[in-house]
Amino acid sequence: MRNAVFLIKNGIGFGHIRRALILAEAVQKAGRLRPVVISQASSLVLYRNSPVRVVNLPLLHRVPSAVTEDFYTDLLDRLLDRLNPAVVIEDTYPDARYRRLPALADRPRILVMRRLDGLSLDQIRQRGDLAHYDRILIAQDEADFRREGHSGETLAAVESSNRFAFVGNIACAPRRSQATAVRREYSPHGAPLVVVNGGAGGDQMPDGYGHRLFHACHRIAAALSAEANPAVFVFVTGPYYAGGEIRPAPNVTVRRFEPRLPALLAAADVAVIKPGNNALSEALTGHARLVLVPDRSFMEGLDEHAARVAVYYGGAVGQPDQTSLEPLIREALARPPRQNRVEPRTEAVEAVVRELHQQTDGDRTIRVRRKQLLLVLLLPAAVDPDDHPTGKFPPELRDAVVVRERRHGRSVSAPAIGRGDPAGTPYAILIGKDPPDESPQALADLGVRALVQTSSSAAVDRWLHGQPVQPALLVLPAERITARPAFPDGVVRRIARQLHDRANAIAVLDLAGLTSNSMKEYLDHLGQWVARQPIELVGVPEIMEKLTDRWVARG
Structure with missing residues (x-):
């Protein structure tokens, strides 16, 4: 069976890994290709229960010298040459290191592109970084894509060039039974459930976002407990969290990693989250009132995105400090469940799998036009x-x-x-x-x-x-x-x-x-x-x- 290789960029987040595993497991289930994930994750917790083959290598930005980086690149090239992939799937945005690998020169290549802010995608296009892909699958609906503020040239290119296709959002879709079970565990007496998550816990910038977010919420939880408010808090800090210690309390449970986080977010009454694609998508499948707390982001434009989401789905946008978040959390606890929710869909994953199969039918896809x-x-x-x-x-x-x-x-x-x-x-x-x-x-x-x-x-x-x-x-x-x-x-x-x-x-x-x-x-x-x-x-x-x-x- 031929290999479908997933090349994952990762450093301080889990979004790329979650998305790739969803796709890789669907490819494996289809049975026509063998998925192999090549990763650069600092933590392997997401891979523990996955049936997909994984090769995890050290992060490139930790390589101490040019000589060692050349060795690393050569090792990656040799690995890819040995795997002899029928198709290569890259995630999120183009990576110049992959572009220069000889082992990828003649392979069908697909970019599964997450939501990017308008300026970043325009710069990527203008540099010609998209030229190396046979197909670019945008993991958004077209209407959502247009709301990002892309330039007219980018909109025209996406609309008219056959390289692009909208497949829709790719995220974990927890079942209702899973959400019910995890809620029963964390709130056995039916108390309002507040889930706080800042992604995988890594900081895009050394500004202590995670430390400020969780310690502000810890003080808010203490204030509510002193008032005999029944709300319970679950902090999922992420394995990359490097802030100060967060002590559990009678109404605060602290988890460094929760494999059932998608179900937990879907079960929450209030979700206080960094509005990355995965956490936000998972929260939107439930009825949680949203308190969105943007962090510094790389090519995501989280501040603008959070404002749009809050208007469209209902919710509020705050800063990672007690002064900003306490009134928002109190108001969210007092409001009825959010009605505008997102039904889980499988069409996006199915569209990507179909595209991979089509790209591996070489005699059909390789042709010279008149x-x-x-x-x-x-x-x-x-x-x-x-x-x-x-x-x-x-x-x-x-x-x-x-x-x-x-x-x-x-x-x-x-x-x-x-x-x-x-x-x-x-x-x-x-x-x-x-x-x-x-x-x-x-x-x-x-x-x-x-x-x-x-x-x-x-x-x-x-x-x-x-x-x-x-x-x-x-x-x-x-x-x-x-x-x-x-x-x-x-x-x-x-x-x-x-x-x-x-x-x-x-x-x-x-x-x-x-x-x-x-x-x-x-x-x-x-x-x-x-x-x-x-x-x-x-x-x-x-x-x-x-x-x-x-x-x-x-x-």
Whole structure:
């Protein structure tokens, strides 16, 4: 059985490991691939009960010298070469160390990308760090992704490039029975249950986040106990916690590690948590009132994310100190259970497993495509494409796009090109030196995603860049060719020049100077030439896919 290797980045958190184990165990259950996890965790507690094979290596940032780091990299490369993976799965964001490993050079590679803040993902894309992956599976719903504040260029790349796919959130989904059992253990008499967790306990920055969070909550628990408030607290500090000692109390239980943390969070009445993906997802499966306490984060933008979550699901955002948290915890204990909860789903994990299986079907996924041509046949202004007998066009040109010079519809002042939704929303519009009458955002809101531009224009550049749009409008350079009745080889030569050194091209063929008879003869000649060439006539979405793919690969 071939190996599927999971490369996990880890240092001070458990999120990467939890996500990888969920996926690896699903791959193992499917039975077609053997998952192997290569990890860099300081603690192995999450691996103790997992059936998946694990190779755990020391953290790279602890390597004391360049010589030893080179040795470590060589060891990792030899290990990967011996495992001979059929597919490699990386987690969270690209890692330059993996990119340079010779053993990975020819492997199918998938990035399972967690939620990243807008600036971080934009920088990753601009550096070209995403170029090394066959697929990038975003572990979010599309609506959640759009709320992160990504740039227009990133939104356009994700929407149009075939490298990306939204699979949805990947997190542990505890069963109701598990939540009931763990609640009964920690609150046997039915007292309100407050769960406090700051992730795995490591600090992103040396600011003592964990120490401040837990000691503030310890003082709050003492104050409530003095008032005979029945609430009980469970502190799950995480194995990386390095703060001061936290003493148990009659209403405080302290656990360094709780393997049933997902069920405990789902069972809580109040969850005081760092809003990382795992803890937050697990808490949202239950009815706990949320008190979110952001920490310094790496590429997560936790402050902004916590504010959005608190508004959408209900809850509050505080700081890791008693002054901030005590009124929030007291208020949360007095409020009814949160009604807006998240039902556990398995679709995201199933989508990732399907993608891994598809990537290992090499004879199906490895292919060379023919050169692509978007051929726009521009009819005279007096002719409506809907009325023109396009069925009389040669069959070789049946995939050409037929428009007329000027078309007014749905407030779009430029002619629409390409397929649209059932309401007729265009994918692209044809422009020249003058910008359209509408603003870029107005066009994007109508469904326009590209501008087929036949002449470079400073006016269009100012119009486009002066009004940033989301998603960004992709400019597709095109060559406008005027059909000459006595010279059909002219258009053939112009298209051939475009495709000589490129994989795709766009030609706008102006047929205004042709009569009905000469048009038929002219297009028959063009169709016969196309049939003899390694050319595939495509629509706007296919051209956009290739161009945005380069955009992703090269930044």
